[in-house]
Amino acid sequence: MLSFFKRLFQQSYEGLEKAFQKGAVIVDVRTKSEYQQGHVADSKNIPLNEIKIKLDTIRKWNKPVITVCRSGSRSAMAKNLLKSAGIEVYNGGAWTSLNRK
Template identity: 60%
Template sequence: MIFKKRGAIIIDVRTKAEYSQGAISGSKNIPLQNINSKIQEIKKLNKPVITCCASGMRSGSAAAILKSNGIESMNGGGWSSLNNKL
C-alpha cells in the first residue's frame, strides 16, 4: 500500500462509541460530522490520509471532503478489512 509507505495517517471516521469497540492501532478517530472542523489540523500533518469506517460509505465521504480541501486522501473502506491489508 503506497500511501502507508509514505507515512500516511489513518483517520477512522466512525463515532467514538464505534471506535472504542475496536480500531486500527495508531489510527486517529475523527467522526465524519467533525471532519470539516479539523481540516486545518489535518493539513498541518502534511501527510497523505487513508480514511476508514465500518463499511466504506462514511470514509468515502470523508476522503472526498479532504480531497476537495487539497489533502491527498484515499478511502480505505471498512476498518477491519483495511487492518488486514496493512
C-alpha cells in the same frame, strides 16, 4: 467483468501501499463509541461530522490520509471532503479490511 473488479481492487490496494510508504495517517471517521469497540492500531478517530472543523489539523500533518469506517460509505464521504480541501486522501473502506493488511 470479474477481471475489471480484480483490477479495481488491486489498483486501490497499490494506492494504499504508496500512501503507507509516505507515512499515511489512518483516520477512522466512525463515532467515538464505534471506535472504542475496535479500530486499526495507531489510527486517529475524527468522526465524519467533525472532519470539516479539523481540516487545519489534518493539513498540518502534511501526510497522506487513509479514511476508514464500518462499511466504506462514511469513509468515502470523508475522502471527498478532504480531497476537495486539497489533501492527499485514499478511501481505505471498512476498518476491519484494512486492519488485516
